[in-house]
Amino acid sequence: xxxxxxFIFSAMILFSVSCAPQTCxxxxxxxxxxxxxxxxxxxxxxxxxxxPDSLTIYGLNMxxxxxxxKSFEIKKAELPLNILASACTYVIRINGVNDTVGFGYNxxxxxxxxxxxxxxxxxxxxxxxxxxTHKIISVSVIKNTIxxxxxxxxxxxx
Amino acid sequence: xxxxxxxxxxxIFTITCFPLITKGQDTIDxxxxxxxxxEAIGPVTYYTDKNILSTEVYLSADLNEKRSVMLAGGYLDYxxxxxxxxxFNKGYFVKAGxxxxxxxxxxxxxxxxxxxxxxxxxxxxxxxxxxxxxxxxWGTINSSLPLRTSWGHxxxxxxxxxxxxxxxxxxxxxxxxxxxxxxxxxxxxxPIYFPGYGLGGKKTNASVSYYLIWNIPFRKIRVIQxxxxxxxxxxxxxxxxxx
Numbered sequence: 001x002x003x004x005x006x007f008i009f010s011a012m013i014l015f016s017v018s019c020a021p022q023t024c025x026x027x028x029x030x031x032x033x034x035x036x037x038x039x040x041x042x043x044x045x046x047x048x049x050x051x052p053d054s055l056t057i058y059g060l061n062m063x064x065x066x067x068x069x070k071s072f073e074i075k076k077a078e079l080p081l082n083i084l085a086s087a088c089t090y091v092i093r094i095n096g097v098n099d100t101v102g103f104g105y106n107x108x109x110x111x112x113x114x115x116x117x118x119x120x121x122x123x124x125x126x127x128x129x130x131x132x133t134h135k136i137i138s139v140s141v142i143k144n145t146i147x148x149x150x151x152x153x154x155x156x157x158x
Numbered sequence: 159x160x161x162x163x164x165x166x167x168x169x170i171f172t173i174t175c176f177p178l179i180t181k182g183q184d185t186i187d188x189x190x191x192x193x194x195x196x197e198a199i200g201p202v203t204y205y206t207d208k209n210i211l212s213t214e215v216y217l218s219a220d221l222n223e224k225r226s227v228m229l230a231g232g233y234l235d236y237x238x239x240x241x242x243x244x245x246f247n248k249g250y251f252v253k254a255g256x257x258x259x260x261x262x263x264x265x266x267x268x269x270x271x272x273x274x275x276x277x278x279x280x281x282x283x284x285x286x287x288x289x290x291x292x293x294x295x296w297g298t299i300n301s302s303l304p305l306r307t308s309w310g311h312x313x314x315x316x317x318x319x320x321x322x323x324x325x326x327x328x329x330x331x332x333x334x335x336x337x338x339x340x341x342x343x344x345x346x347x348x349p350i351y352f353p354g355y356g357l358g359g360k361k362t363n364a365s366v367s368y369y370l371i372w373n374i375p376f377r378k379i380r381v382i383q384x385x386x387x388x389x390x391x392x393x394x395x396x397x398x399x400x401x
Contacts, residue, residue, distance in 0.1 A: 031294075059295065059296065065295070067295060080294040080295040080296060081294075081296075082296040082297075083292060083294065083297075083299045084296060084297055085296075088296065108346060109290070109301065109303065109346065109347065110346045110347070111346070111347055111348060111350070111359065113359050114238070114350045114351075114357060114359055117240065117243045117290060118242070118243055118287070118292065119292050120292055120299070121346070
C-alpha cells in the first residue's frame with residue numbers, strides 16, 4: 001500500500017515541475033476593423049464586400065508612415081486608434097482619391113492575459129464619426145466596442 | 159416468580175445469542191485524528207523564486223472513517239514583471255470544506271487516505287500595476303493602475319492521497335481543481351494571480367499541493383466491516399450490520 005502511494009507521489013512531483021512557461025499567442029492590438037463595400041450602380045443590387053483596386057491609409061500628418069501603401073485585395077483594414085488622445089483622423093485614398101475619416105472615442109486599459117499583458121480597448125462614439133465624401137459614399141458603425149477580437153467595427157461604402 | 163423466570167430466560171438468551179450476532183462479522187478499531195498540516199511547495203518555490211511567497215496551513219478533524227472537515231488559510235505576496243508591465247498582489251485566503259476517504263477502513267486504518275475534498279474559498283487581496291506600456295502606430299503610452307482591494311470567491315475539488323511516513327507524521331498531496339466564482343475587480347482588470355486561487359485570468363485553474371501533516375489521535379471508533387456475500391450459502395441469516 002505504502003509503495004503504491006510513494007509511486008503516485010513521485011509521479012505528482014514530476015507533473016508539478018514539468019509545466020513550461022507560457023507564451024503570448026493572442027492578438028494584443030485593439031484596432032478598428034473597417035470593411036470596404038462597393039456600392040452598385042443599380043438600386044436593386046446590395047453593396048458587396050469588395051476590395052478597392054488601390055488602397056492607401058495613413059494617419060493625418062503622418063504621410064511618411066503608411067499603414068497601407070497602394071495595397072490591393074484589402075477587403076478589411078485595421079486602423080489603430082491614438083491612445084494618447086480621444087480622437088484621431090485617417091487619410092484613406094481609394095483608387096487614387098483622398099478622403100478622411102475621423103473617430104472620437106474613450107479608451108480604457110484591459111488585461112489580455114498574464115503572458116500578453118495589458119492593452120487599451122475603446123468605445124467609439126458614433127456621433128463623433130466624421131468623413132469626407134470624395135470617393136467614400138458613407139460610413140456606418142457596426143460594433144462600437146473596439147477589442148482585439150476579429151470583429152467588424154465599421155463599413156466604408158464607396 | 160414469573161418475573162424472575164423471565165429475567166433468567168432473557169439472560170440465557172442474551173448470553174447464547176450475542177456470539178451468534180457477532181460471530182462472522184469483522185470489526186476494526188479505527189482511529190480518528192485531528193490533523194495540523196503545512197503546505198510545502200510554497201516555501202520551496204520562494205527559495206527558488208523570491209517573487210512568489212505563498213504559505214498555507216490547514217486543520218482537519220475526522221468525523222468518522224470516511225469523512226472529515228477541514229479549514230485552511232494562507233498568505234500570498236506575488237510580484238511579476240515582464241518587458242511591458244509589472245504586477246503586485248498581496249493578500250490572504252480562507253477555505254473550508256469536507257474530505258471523503260474512498261479507501262475501506264481495513265485498508266486505510268486511519269493511516270492512509272485516498273479520496274477527494276470539496277471546498278469553498280474566499281480571498282481578500284490588494285493588487286496594483288505600477289507600470290505598463292502599450293505601443294501602436296501612433297506612439298507608446300506608459301501608464302499605471304492604482305492599488306485596489308478586492309474579494310475573490312472560488313470552489314475547489316481536491317482529489318489526493320496521504321500516507322503515514324512515521325508515527326503520527328504524514329505526507330499528503332492533492333491536485334486542486336478550482337472554479338472561479340468572482341474576482342471582485344470586473345472583467346477588464348481581473349487579477350493576474352490572487353491568494354488561494356492562483357492565475358486569476360482563467361475561469362478554471364489547477365495546481366498541486368504537498369502537505370506535511372501532524373496527526374493527533376483523539377478517539378477510536380469500532381467499524382463493522384461489510385462482508386461480501388458468498389457465492390453459495392448453506393446457512394441462513396448471515397446478516398451484515400452497518401453502524
